[in-house]
Amino acid sequence: MKFRSLIFANLFRKKFRLILTVGSFAIALVLFTFLGVVKSAFNRGVEVAGADRLIVVDRVGLMQLMPVSYGDKIRAIPGVKYVTHDHWFGGVYQDEKNFFPQFVIDVENHRQVYPEFIVPDEQWNNFVKDRQGCIAGRRLAERFHWKVGDRIPLKTTIYGAANWEFNLDGIYHTDKEGGDEGQFWLQWKYFDETVPSVIKSTAGWYILKLDSPDDAVRVAKAIDEKFANSSDETKTETESAFAAGFAKQFGNIEFLIMTIGGVVFFTLLLVTGNTMAISVRERTNELAVLKAIGLTDRTVLFLVLAESLVISFIGGVLGLFLAWGAIPAVSAALTGLLPPLLLSKTMLTLGLLFALFIGAASGLLPGIGAMRMRVVNAMRRV
Amino acid sequence: MIRVDGPSISNSLIQVRGLNKTYTRGGEQIQVLQGLNLDVDKGDFVAFMGPSGSGKTTLLNLLGGLDVPSAGSVTVDGDEITHMSGSKLTHWRARHVGFIFQMYNLIPVLTAYQNVELPLLLTKLSSSERRKHVETALGVVSLSDRMHHYPRQLSGGQEQRVTIARAIVSDPTFLLCDEPTGDLDRKSAGEIMGLIEELVSKYGKTVLMVTHDPLIAARAHTTLHLDKGVLVEAHKLEQGALAGGVA
Amino acid sequence: MAIPIIYNVRSVRARWTSAIVAVVGIAGTVGVFVAMLSLARGFRATLVSSGSEDNALIVRGGATSEITSGIGLDSVKIIQDAPGIARGTGGPLVTAEAVLMAPIPLISTGTDANVELRGVAPNVLEIRKQVKIVQGRMFIPGLTEVVVGKNANTTYSGLTLNNTIWLGTMQWKVVGIFDAGGSSFDSEVWGDSRLLTEAYKRPDTFFQSVTVHLTSPQALTQLKDSLTTDPRLNVDVTREIEYYAKQSTRMTTLITRLGGFVAFVMAIGAVFGALNTMYSAVADRGREIATMRALGFGGPSVVFSFLLEALLISFIGGVLGCLAVLRLNGITTSTINFQTFSNLAFAFKVTPDLLGWGVVFALVMGILGGMSPAIRAASLPVASALREL
Secondary structure, three states: OOOHHHHHHHHHOOHHHHHHHHHHHHHHHHHHHHHHHHHHHHOHHHHHOOOOEEEEEEOOOOOOOEEOOHHHHHHOOOOEEEEEEEEEOOOEOOOHHHOOOEEEEOOOOHHHHOOOOEOOHHHHHHHHHOOOEEEEEHHHHHHHOOOOOOEEEEEEOOOOOEEEEEEEEEEEEOOOOOOOOOOEEEEHHHHHHHOOHHHOOEEOEEEEEEOOHHHHHHHHHHHHHHOOOOOOOEEEEEHHHHHHHHHHOOOHHHHHHHHHHHHHHHHHHHHHHHHHHHHHHHOHHHHHHHHHHOOOHHHHHHHHHHHHHHHHHHHHHHHHHHHHHHHHHHHHHOEOOEOOOOOOHHHHHHHHHHHHHHHHHHHHHHHHHHHHOOHHHHHHOO | OOEOOOOOOOOOOEEEEEEEEEEEEOOEEEEEEEEEEEEEOOOOEEEEEOOOOOOHHHHHHHHOOOOOOOEEEEEEOOEEOOOOOHHHHHHHHHHHEEEEOOOOOOOOOOOHHHHHHHHHHHOOOOHHHHHHHHHHHHHHOOOHHHOOOOHHHOOHHHHHHHHHHHHHOOOOOEEEEEOOOOOOOHHHHHHHHHHHHHHHHOOOOOEEEEOOOHHHHOOOOEEEEEEOOEEEEHHHHHHHHHHHOOO | OOOOHHHHHHHHHHOHHHHHHHHHHHHHHHHHHHHHHHHHHHHHHHHHOOOOOOEEEEEEOOOOOHHHOOEEHHHHHHHHOOOOEOEEOOEEOEEEEEEEEEEEEEOOOOOEEEEEEEEEOOOHHHHOOOOEEEEEOOOOOOOOEEEEEHHHHHHEOOOOOOOEEEEOOEEEEEEEEEEOOOOHHHHOEEEEHHHHHHHOOOOOOEEOEEEEEEOOOOHHHHHHHHHHOOOOOOEEEEEHHHHHHHHOHHHHHHHHHHHHHHHHHHHHHHHHHHHHHHHHHHHHOHHHHHHHHHHOOOHHHHHHHHHHHHHHHHHHHHHHHHHHHHOOOOOEEEEEOOOOOOEEEEEOOOOHHHHHHHHHHHHHHHHHHHHHHHHHHHHOOHHHHHOOO
């Protein structure tokens, strides 16, 4: 485009200011991206929830255990494809700080309900045969440098003080974006043998897979009705609703994030808008000469807009690049406290669009001013 | 007395010997001043004229310690300023030089009073002592009634008078004027020149002035032309022109 | 020898539109910085104030929180007779407690929160002396009555005076609201432990923790030695205040690290904003600066003057940021405490020293943003700047 040289010449006129503006842009974008990523981490449970899965818990509370016999009764309900059950193990690996979630799983049905967790068949078969076997997620195994064949000791206190040891028979991974590779699974059979009688033959919660997501409401109602007025009434909801319930307990954290986002947005607009305005003001004479030569008002507006778009694009790309580099480091610092911080393609695209939007918006006001400026007035202004 | 041939020993107020200034512009060396000499005595009023680019402003900068020559020396009242260090030169300038610029150069956010007071803040005078000097200076330029106005509330001529007041408030050794009437209309220009003449005749100030306007230059005692990097006296220039046919 | 400060003050005022950019940037950064720290402080303070110096908390050996601990009645009987425990009118000041979680909807979202229920001994108020009933009365042992903490009352729905709620398999009446001094207990619901365990179909001979009132803070060592060397027991004994302090570490670390990164990034942005403002100030005022230097104000004076101006701007930003955050002080929010898995209501705690740090932070940003423009101002070529149009 023929004005390219003019646009770039204007930008580089005051190199330092250009660097600062691009820099401010980049920083704001790093922040915007980071906040988006954190918000996603808080809501990870909801994001990866299966649309066709339901969770059944004891109505009285999460800590209550249900009879394991409920499993067959749930399976009998039309619309239910597979049912499995979990317990929260709550063990400590060496030190409290090394927290990771441990689940007691029902090996017969777990894979069907959670097809996104992939274990090589050979490893899985070994696990099934090994009462004291365990399986760890890929990220978890990397964190502690575990290899298949290692013996993993865990201490629990919930089920009476006990020292447990497991053989790492396999490592699972998932291809689902944001999927959790930090879990630890052990066998229900071994668990059931070892715990005090109060806890034998129980399930912590049930997870079932529906024939179709459309059946969710109907099936949930059917299950709760079935166990109404029994010794353990149930509460059934979709996996995403269940996860959302947890996420909502962080309540105001999200509000905080939104507020910061707002502050950043506003400040950024101010900074670039201000810079554009200053540079337009400085070049009043030149713009007037350009107009006198014959450039149309619209072209002048276009020039100003183009400049701010270039700034925002460069700043945006720079910011995203910095974010891409910094976020893994921050994620590592938050291991065990939050799910991993993931920068998705959607987030990157959103960030860039946001940057360009700001660029257009902040070039608009000075641009319109430049467009409207009468040549005569401009020449007179010193 | 003003001389441009520079005998090696003299006891004039301002002595310039062999002043050279070379600039590098776009890769080329341009020698603006070439071995310039000058003697100025106390109470002299001299105007410098010359075509644009001849180095008048450069000369003024060097005399005022705003720039350092490539070679040569400038001595004022016994002090050789050419080799003074940065901070010493700054101090010297504050004490000895009063500047009057074409563009007034007043601080827009300070009142006339505060602008005139600025040079005195560099001294050890107390607030009341400073007030006396400022009021006196403003009185000399007949602006006592506008002491607390801001520059934007003053006319061009009035702004220039504030500049003059600021230039004389610390009683400097000499005054340097760079196109003092350049931005003013005929009437105001006349008033300003009248004021400068009064500073010389009534208060015995030494004034060195750069101008391109021969009518303004005529108000000084002597006019010197900057020609090929050295100063030439007016009549000599005429002779040279008649002889060489250079306009 | 200094350039008058009034020059800077007036200059900032004259160019306030440009200064606003820097002020807002710094105010925002300081605000976030102080807000995050006061969030972490508030969380920690809530937990720390839950414990007192002369109480000891006893859990099963190796248990990292009450929820994962279990102590049988026979162990409680042994603990009751240990040395170092104060005695009240009814016997040793010991409360054996069952800790449970109940899903109760949050008033703010309508979705369930895991609320901590505590089955306590009838004389619990003699042991936790900082807890006071402020409305209604204490529950009567043997009746299905509960008292709720003041934060629980305002955060979870249905926990109002004289209201009846379902907990476990029984209905309970809320007969009192207590004030626990802003500690985690304020987010809890307390009832008779024997009945609560029954409502949740647990044996009433099984507890999660035992809290005792010591004869003196120093008595802890004596108690600890006695209990940990007893072969019939497998327990950990901690001073109550230390136990609760540890319960806050994960959440506090999360908030501090998250907030720290955000504040750090914002600080860089704010410094850029300040640099931008100061550089354009220097550029715009080239002639003024040159004039002052021509008059005799040396390099250092100019540097100092512009640095002062930057500090002035950043100070204003810092104060504004602090003022904005001040309004957050005392506002309650709630979150899950990862370590206990239960919901905890806590308040922003903005303290004078945090505000002080906020202002210092602002000034540091001001210096970083003002330094190079100031130096530039002092090294502008005077002669040409004097005459620039």
